[in-house]
Amino acid sequence: MTTRLVLVGAGHAHLHLLQHADTLRRAGYRITLVAPSRFWYSGMAARLLSGAPRTECSLDIASLSVRHAVEHVTAPFAALEVDSRHVLLADGNNLAFDVLSLNVGSDVMPPTAGGATVAAWGAARYWHVKPIERLDALRQHVHDAAQRHQSLHMVVVGGGPSGVEMAANLAGLSRRLGVPNDVRLVTRHARLLPAAPEAAARWASRQLARLGVEWRGNLALDAGAAWLDALPAAADDIVLATGLRPAYCVADLPLDLDDNGIRIRTTLQSESHDEIFAVGDCASLIEHALPKRGVEGVRQGPVLLDNLVALQRGKPLRDYRPPGTALSIVDLHDTGLALYGTHWWGGRGALRLKRYIDTRFLKRYR
Ligand SMILES: Cc1cc2nc3c(=O)[nH]c(=O)nc-3n(C[C@H](O)[C@H](O)[C@H](O)COP(=O)(O)OP(=O)(O)OC[C@H]3O[C@@H](n4cnc5c(N)ncnc54)[C@H](O)[C@@H]3O)c2cc1C
Known part of the structure; x- marks a missing residue:
């Protein structure tokens, strides 16, 4: 049967x-x-x-x-x-x-504890980093604005790996399209990548600065959005990378x-x-x-x-044993940050390794 x-x-x-x-x-x-x-x-x-x-x-x-x-x-x-x-x-x-x-x-987790968005965000468009296919629409949106010679004020919320990836790659995309988009990142933590070694987070911060991304820490949206009022221009787009x-x-x-x-x-x-x-x-x-x-x-x-x-x-089932430490590599557009427990390595080689691992994974199913 x-x-x-x-x-x-x-x-x-x-x-x-x-x-x-x-x-x-x-x-x-x-x-x-x-x-x-x-x-x-x-x-x-x-x-x-x-x-x-x-x-x-x-x-x-x-x-x-x-x-x-x-x-x-x-x-x-x-x-x-x-x-x-x-x-x-x-x-x-x-x-x-x-x-x-x-x-x-x-x-994506809601950006505030109560799940509410923030009134000061006004007419900004919201983009969630998941489902991943939404990022295709975001890319198209940046592209369309560039064709109209319109520069965008974009704020990424979240300083974990996905927020850092989004900010770096929005800046990289803008640069490639030749538009002076303003990309900023805000996080509730004092530093970027709170789960990574401090030196690695400082390195990532320097890469964002090189790409023209300004970031601010210790900004919990639950406490209001005064920082938004302080921006030189209202945000057009808010990208939520606030955790999963x-x-x-x-x-x-x-x-x-x-x-x-x-x-x-x-x-x-x-x-x-x-x-x-x-x-x-x-x-x-x-x-x-x-x-x-x-x-x-x-x-x-x-x-x-x-x-x-x-x-x-009718046989006994086996147990899943989660890996203690796993390699993760943050894509910073033209360079990468590899993290493995307390070890880290930043550079183009890390990005090449990420491309190799990801391409090999997808190839298995093509
Ligand atoms: C920007 C970003 C970058 C990331 N990069 C990495 C990385 O480099 N490495 C890493 O390990 N993790 C990364 N993550 C985390 C990663 O996305 C998740 O941990 C991972 O996708 C979870 O895998 P999964 O198989 O559980 O679910 P998913 O990969 O999300 O797959 C779930 C599937 O279920 C389908 N589905 C959803 N709802 C329904 C429904 N109602 N009916 C039918 N189907 C449905 C979806 O379409 C999807 O195809 C990243 C996350 C983000 C947001």
């Missing part, structure tokens, strides 16, 4: 399952994937913003599904009925499942949840339901709070595959 396996979201771990669809079929699964037709790779977010072709920064999930003979449904996932084991889709249809896995990623939270579509699921997402055990199974798995940014490992980074999903993929097969065969 076949077991209906529904995969929701084509995030990093599910890409691995797609590639190993034959193994799942041999174990007795019939697979349906619910996901948009493209996967936008966050490792290439900065490249997308600074002008790389869209196809270089994304994967065609529709063709990948055809190649691996997986049924693909593009209507977004909307809700879940656990008792009757149905996934409800935004187009009103539903799918029955025996086993379910969720890999729907994350959205589990995707909004998991917020009301009838599963055990916490602020980090769907609570999962080390076997990647939901705390409350053995037949429901969750991975990547939408999942919250109970024993160990994980940072929201793509590498977790990449490393969870093989464990998820093994555990789905083991579940079907």
Whole structure:
């Protein structure tokens, strides 16, 4: 008898399952994937913003599904009925499942504790760094303004890796287009990249200054936005890079949840339901709070595959052991900052290494 396996979201771990669809079929699964037709790779977010072709920064999930003979449904996932084991889709249809896995990623955290935007932001346009495909629209917007010879006042909110990447690459894009856009960054912390060594943060700060980006720390938006009034001109565009939270579509699921997402055990199974798995940014490992980074999903993929097969065969499931330290490289447009625990390295070589790692990752699925 076949077991209906529904995969929701084509995030990093599910890409691995797609590639190993034959193994799942041999174990007795019939697979349906619910996901948009493209996967936008966050490792290439900065490249997308600074002008790389869209196809270089994304994967065609529709063709990948055809190649691996997986049924693909593009209507977004909307809700879940656990008792009757149905996934409800935004187009009103539903799918029955025996086993379910969720890999729907994350959205941007609201910039203020109450979730409200700031009145002083007035008529500025808002851009969120996730979903990643929004950055394609932002790039086009900067391009269109340049064609009208209009220079923009842009403020990036957030001094973590994604805020720093956005500011550097908006400045780099403006320079390439020959427009004197004013790019600023503000952060609630005293310094950039609070999780990185201080010397690395100082190095990143010098790179931003070289690209013409001014940044200010200790500016918590919750306390108001007086800094905006002090700017020489009102912001046209505000880019929110205020951290990641589990995707909004998991917020009301009838599963055990916490602020980090769907609570999962080390076997990647939901705390409350053995037949429901969750991975990547939408999942919250109970024993160990994980940072929201793509590498977790990449490393969870093989464990998820093994555990789905083991579940079907009645064998024991294995545990996911998160990596203690992982390499991350911040794309600063024409240079890069590699971070590994307390070690760091800044320079063009770091950026070349990032390009190599990211291109190799996407190549696996092309
Ligand atoms: C600007 C930026 C740069 C980053 N750079 C890096 C980096 O270099 N390295 C790194 O490790 N991390 C990076 N991150 C963090 C990274 O984005 C996430 O940690 C990572 O994408 C999480 O992977 P995931 O597989 O959980 O989800 P995702 O990669 O977000 O994939 C989830 C998928 O689910 C789909 N989905 C969402 N909602 C639904 C729905 N309702 N129905 C169906 N499908 C849905 C989405 O379309 C998406 O394809 C970056 C983040 C940002 C914002």
